[in-house]
Amino acid sequence: MASTLLLELNKDDLHYQIIGATHTVAHEAPRWRQVVEAAVASFKADQAPPRSWSAVLGPSPHQGAAFERGFTLPQRLHEPISIGPMTLSAIPEWTTQVLPHPGDRSRPYPVSFWPIQVHGTVNAYSTEGARDLAAYDLDRLRLLLSLALPQLWIHWTWPEIEDSDFIYNWQREMRHCWRPKPAPTVPPVAPLLIPQWVPDAWPLLGKHHSKTLALEAANNALLDVAEGRHSAAGVQLVAVLEQLHDAIHGNRRDPAVGRKGAHRLVAEFLAEGNEVTSEHRSLAKHIVMYPKRSSTSHEGARHGYEPRLGMPLRMTSLGGDRAHTYRLKIEILRDICSSLLIEQLGGPPVQPGAIKDRWQAIADGHLILPTRI
8 A cells, every 4th residue: 555554542542544646545535444454343343341440539738638737627538429430438437647837848747637538440451551540530530539539539549459558557557657745636536528510520521621621720730729839820720711711612723712601701700600791801811910910921920929938928918918918819710720620520600709809808808808717
């Protein structure tokens, strides 16, 4: 044959292109199509065997993993739950992991939490391929948990393939590793409730690539906020809005279309199903803060009162303190993006009344502290 076949194999499908002169490709295309279809049929007939895997997930030390910090009461999963090809269940022991202290890395810092064990199945010919597929599923699960709870979740172990004792050995290692004296006190048990929309969202992410990208951007924003990088979080949150606009209204071709789409989504959210007014559109522009996002993307500018070296933020006067105000505004934009993304993944819609009240309070120079334990 005088033409060339270019194959591209991704996670879900096989694509091919025929390269050559026009008359040659027209003559040879039926034969190439026959060859590829026969190869695909032969490949599908030889199914990869199922491979089981296990891993451990837990809350990030940056946000709520440490009970001693008082961010939030640690939670434990009470009932097993299936999400996609995975089953989540609680590791019953209160686990302490020692990390470097953020203020003095020569000293230990105990982080305590209730981990979640994850068991899944993938089809793969090799252990390396199975681990890659398992990591793909585990990472998507981590993203969904971070969005739903809402709290930043991380993997505490990589997936281990076909090792029935892996979770037991991990617990034993955690029990026998170095512990602070005295050991952290086990707190009261609070149930970890995973919303029902999370299992239902799994197949949706496989069908809508834009929603997957929005979920990844939202998780990056959560990490940025947890680590005090509010200017960087603003860039990621605008990406969430633009990807959601793509998912709802189709792919954009012009960056200006994405910018208008982001404003449109926020304005519709603020309108609560009613007709969008000029007031809603104006407020949406203030909340999205595109000029600041652009200066961060293109100039590296930082606008928020962002901590240095992870040092805790000082409480400053809200009136006239633009940097401190920006940090609070970014958290409102984060809540709006999370609400829109959750609704697109099948979750319940959120009423924007409380969010608009918080924005107005910031504009008036007031401070509203969320109710947290």
